[in-house]
Amino acid sequence: MHSERRKIIKDMLHSKPFVSLNELVELFPDVSSMTIRRDIDYFEQQGEAIKVRGGARSMKFITTSMEEEFPSRMQKNIPAKEALAKKAIELLETGRSIFLDSGTTMMKMASLLPEDRLTITTTGPNIAIELLNKKQTLVNLVGGMLNRDNISVSGTQALRFLEDINIDIAFIVPSGADAQTGLTCGNYSECELKKMIVEKARKIIVLLDTSKLDKSLPYTFCALENISAIITNGTLPRDIEELAVKHDVQIIRA
Amino acid sequence: MHSERRKIIKDMLHSKPFVSLNELVELFPDVSSMTIRRDIDYFEQQGEAIKVRGGARSMKFITTSMEEEFPSRMQKNIPAKEALAKKAIELLETGRSIFLDSGTTMMKMASLLPEDRLTITTTGPNIAIELLNKKQTLVNLVGGMLNRDNISVSGTQALRFLEDINIDIAFIVPSGADAQTGLTCGNYSECELKKMIVEKARKIIVLLDTSKLDKSLPYTFCALENISAIITNGTLPRDIEELAVKHDVQIIRA
DNA sequence: GTGAATTTGAGAAAAGTTCACATAGTCAAT
DNA sequence: ATTGACTATGTGAACTTTTCTCAAATTCAC
Numbered sequence: 001m002h003s004e005r006r007k008i009i010k011d012m013l014h015s016k017p018f019v020s021l022n023e024l025v026e027l028f029p030d031v032s033s034m035t036i037r038r039d040i041d042y043f044e045q046q047g048e049a050i051k052v053r054g055g056a057r058s059m060k061f062i063t064t065s066m067e068e069e070f071p072s073r074m075q076k077n078i079p080a081k082e083a084l085a086k087k088a089i090e091l092l093e094t095g096r097s098i099f100l101d102s103g104t105t106m107m108k109m110a111s112l113l114p115e116d117r118l119t120i121t122t123t124g125p126n127i128a129i130e131l132l133n134k135k136q137t138l139v140n141l142v143g144g145m146l147n148r149d150n151i152s153v154s155g156t157q158a159l160r161f162l163e164d165i166n167i168d169i170a171f172i173v174p175s176g177a178d179a180q181t182g183l184t185c186g187n188y189s190e191c192e193l194k195k196m197i198v199e200k201a202r203k204i205i206v207l208l209d210t211s212k213l214d215k216s217l218p219y220t221f222c223a224l225e226n227i228s229a230i231i232t233n234g235t236l237p238r239d240i241e242e243l244a245v246k247h248d249v250q251i252i253r254a
Numbered sequence: 255m256h257s258e259r260r261k262i263i264k265d266m267l268h269s270k271p272f273v274s275l276n277e278l279v280e281l282f283p284d285v286s287s288m289t290i291r292r293d294i295d296y297f298e299q300q301g302e303a304i305k306v307r308g309g310a311r312s313m314k315f316i317t318t319s320m321e322e323e324f325p326s327r328m329q330k331n332i333p334a335k336e337a338l339a340k341k342a343i344e345l346l347e348t349g350r351s352i353f354l355d356s357g358t359t360m361m362k363m364a365s366l367l368p369e370d371r372l373t374i375t376t377t378g379p380n381i382a383i384e385l386l387n388k389k390q391t392l393v394n395l396v397g398g399m400l401n402r403d404n405i406s407v408s409g410t411q412a413l414r415f416l417e418d419i420n421i422d423i424a425f426i427v428p429s430g431a432d433a434q435t436g437l438t439c440g441n442y443s444e445c446e447l448k449k450m451i452v453e454k455a456r457k458i459i460v461l462l463d464t465s466k467l468d469k470s471l472p473y474t475f476c477a478l479e480n481i482s483a484i485i486t487n488g489t490l491p492r493d494i495e496e497l498a499v500k501h502d503v504q505i506i507r508a
Numbered sequence: 509g510t511g512a513a514t515t516t517g518a519g520a521a522a523a524g525t526t527c528a529c530a531t532a533g534t535c536a537a538t
Numbered sequence: 539a540t541t542g543a544c545t546a547t548g549t550g551a552a553c554t555t556t557t558c559t560c561a562a563a564t565t566c567a568c
Contacts, residue, residue: 021555031516033517034516035515037557051307052304062313125382128379129379129380135402138399139399144395144397145392145393146382146393148386158397285546289546289547289548513566514566515564516563518560518561518562520559522557525553525554527553529548533546535544537542538539
């Protein structure tokens with residue numbers, strides 16, 4: 001029967017982005033390469049893989065790596081974002097109610113999230129979908145008008161939606177951070193929404209990759225002194241650092 | 255220079271799921287196949303394509319077709335669903351407020367939607383994301399608890415969200431349809447949500463592929479007589495058909 | 509058991525891919 | 539105009555993978 005062999009191949013396809021034909025032939029010495037080929041054909045049919053020269057690429061990895069690459073102009077700093085995301089994950093506690101902002105950094109965080117009992121509220125539909133993989137988390141998607149640029153909902157409906165939700169820890173990614181203007185973003189309704197989150201959450205964790213530093217955009221949603229912690233790669237500008245120390249804002253280096 | 259050639263190839267990759275090497279070689283008679291290969295390599299680097307035997311598969315299509323295929327057990331009847339979706343699209347009118355249910359049929363419909371000025375409200379985050387490609391449509395995503403099985407939001411928050419929204423035409427896909435029990439689905443909160451949609455929408459269009467016929471699931475959200483039209487492939491069972499005729503429910507064959 | 513259907517194997521032919529090196533064109537500075 | 543660095547492209551042989559077809563083996567239902 002092929003069922004066991006295919007199950008193993010399927011697991012491999014779920015665990016790595018590429019499975020080579022040779023590797024499979026060695027792994028299953030008692031069937032011919034032709035059979036393995038047919039298995040690969042089968043998985044291609046199933047939409048689990050794509051046949052490429054020398055083996056198969058796992059659909060799972062194709063799609064999740066895509067999520068990063070489509071907004072292709074702005075995919076700078078991916079390793080940095082990943083580092084921030086990892087640090088952020090360390091701050092999670094089982095059973096808590098978490099808010100995840102939208103954006104690529106949060107997308108990364110969502111994909112790296114361990115299986116854990118969490119309630120996660122997010123404004124990013126792509127993030128919500130990513131979170132469906134984590135079987136133990138409860139996913140709460142904020143409703144509202146969807147913004148093309150940042151794949152994020154906002155607007156009055158979104159605000160009303162958030163009114164009834166309690167948040168223990170909110171992870172927020174501003175578009176700019178500056179000692180004078182505080183945390184800023186470029187869009188009015190997004191700003192209102194973030195303001196509300198800041199108000200409601202017990203702890204605010206801000207993820208700041210260096211590209212955001214000393215930038216200031218039209219709308220301020222929060223002063224630096226009101227947050228609980230900053231996660232950053234690189235070093236913060238002197239003035240931000242001083243402000244943080246003065247107001248007991250924890251600084252975490254990724 | 256290669257820039258023009260690559261631009262053309264890129265457009266092709268955006269317009270169809272597979273571009274063959276031969277096709278490209280014919281299209282560009284003044285460069286060698288090796289050059290085309292290198293172009294393909296380039297697009298693979300860029301994450302726009304995946305090199306496969308004989309050409310390249312377009313990343314765009316891989317990812318959007320994935321959305322259908324992941325709930326892989328239930329991907330039956332895809333051509334049928336596509337036919338239904340096309341018929342449904344014919345019923346749209348510019349400027350209207352539309353509701354799209356979640357599910358694979360609706361996903362298909364979303365991807366086939368023409369560029370048009372519409373306001374679309376949906377319970378499917380994947381559908382909302384797909385709709386981001388249609389630059390002219392306003393996308394409204396219903397918030398709420400996200401259900402893993404059908405990638406759909408529901409729950410009390412979702413109901414409240416829908417309270418303030420006006421809908422001209424709602425496209426709904428039940429899990430079962432039967433003359434006695436009406437339109438049914440398998441999940442309580444999903445049922446409540448669909449009930450609300452049925453109440454609020456001026457016109458209800460139900461998409462019924464044959465796999466749903468004469469099936470009845472635990473929760474009824476609507477009687478057959480309350481809908482405006484049924485789009486179906488194949489033929490409806492006698493009793494459903496009679497009921498439809500009696501209550502002026504239009505029957506559209508895809 | 510028997511027959512039908514499915515799964516598998518083997519090997520050669522066909523097709524596609526890679527590689528290394530040669531050639532040609534581009535651009536900027538001299 | 540010349541040079542040199544650089545990129546883009548072409549060539550053809552060596553190589554690898556894939557496909558194909560048909561026969562053998564296995565499984566399944568009755």
